Amino acid sequence: DAKTTQPPSMDCAEGRAANLPxxxxxxxxxxxxxxxxxxxxxxxxxxxxxLKNNETNEMASLIITEDRKxxxxxxxxxxxxxxxxxxxxxxxxxSYDKVIFGPGTSLSVIP
Amino acid sequence: xAGVTQTPKFQVLKTGQSMTLQCAQDMNHEYMSWYRQDPxxxxxxxxYSVGAGITDQGEVPNGYNVSRSTTEDFPLRLLSAAPSQxxxxxxxxxxxxxEQYFGPGTRLTVT
Numbered sequence: 001d002a003k004t005t006q007p008p009s010m011d012c013a014e015g016r017a018a019n020l021p022x023x024x025x026x027x028x029x030x031x032x033x034x035x036x037x038x039x040x041x042x043x044x045x046x047x048x049x050x051l052k053n054n055e056t057n058e059m060a061s062l063i064i065t066e067d068r069k070x071x072x073x074x075x076x077x078x079x080x081x082x083x084x085x086x087x088x089x090x091x092x093x094x095s096y097d098k099v100i101f102g103p104g105t106s107l108s109v110i111p
Numbered sequence: 112x113a114g115v116t117q118t119p120k121f122q123v124l125k126t127g128q129s130m131t132l133q134c135a136q137d138m139n140h141e142y143m144s145w146y147r148q149d150p151x152x153x154x155x156x157x158x159y160s161v162g163a164g165i166t167d168q169g170e171v172p173n174g175y176n177v178s179r180s181t182t183e184d185f186p187l188r189l190l191s192a193a194p195s196q197x198x199x200x201x202x203x204x205x206x207x208x209x210e211q212y213f214g215p216g217t218r219l220t221v222t
Contacts, residue, residue, distance in 0.1 A: 034210065043115075043201050043213030044154070087153075093209050096142050096161040098169060101154040 003027065003090045009106045012082075018075040020105050022088030025069040032093035033064060035073045037084040038104070044087065047073065051093060078109045113137050115214035117202050123220045124192040132187040132217050134202030140212075142205035143185040144169070145177065147198040148216075154201065160185055192221045 005023045012018040024033060034049040048055055048062045050071070055062045061074040075082050087104040091097050118133045136143065144159035146169075156169030160179040174196060176188040185204075189196060197220050203211045 032209070036211070041199060041216070043203075043215055044211070046210040046212065049208065049210060085153075091209060096205075098156060098159060098167075099144060099203075099205075099211060100156055100170065101146070103153040 003100070004088045004102055006086075006088055006102065006105045008103065009108070011108050011110055012078045014080060014109050014111050015077055018078040018082065018107060018109070020073040020086050020107065021070065022073070023070045024088070024090045027068050027090050030092055030094050031090045033062065033071045034089050034091060035060070035062065036087045036089070038087070039084040049093070080109050080111065083107060083109045115202055115204055115212050117214035117217050119217060120215070121218045123222065124189075125222055126193060128192050130189050130192065132189070132200055132219070134185045134187065134214060135183050136204040136212070137183065138204060138206065138212070139182060140204035140206060141182065143179070144203050145175070145185070145187045146201045146203065147171065148201060149198050157187065194221045197221045
């Protein structure tokens, strides 16, 4: 079973920040949080990952709470092309493990 | 780098036929996996491999076989196709930071 829970859907106005939450209350010490997105029926695309510190790259920012039980993916200025299903997963970042996806959050960016 | 490639892009089978979905990656990744995605649903793990000669079952392995004779290739075999196997199949490989790289998918219809 997936180790994360996410809201099934969210809307965001174009140009505004999209904040996508993820709960992972059973995360263990060596597990990382990874985010992916899937646009229409394409293959999922890796976005960002983190252990406990906040992370930022050219696509997004990842904020992980101090207790590591939840995280938020932030798309700072959402565009229509960011409309997609966003998946939050938790896996070991130090050894090979099954990678199980949950249903994700369907984000709609509205003009 | 071509990344992860999958062939064919589309396939129609009759019930009871067998076929092999091909997956190849040129990134020298040890970990590879197969997922299926039914319409409007999330990704479900079929089989995965942590290196040549090593495979293991995922969430929905029944009706599928895999083998891993080389690092580059990870074919998925449908032994006797059934309409319930109509789906989009994604292959993925895992990078050094345990991030997944997905192929473009194979759209399979079983009539």
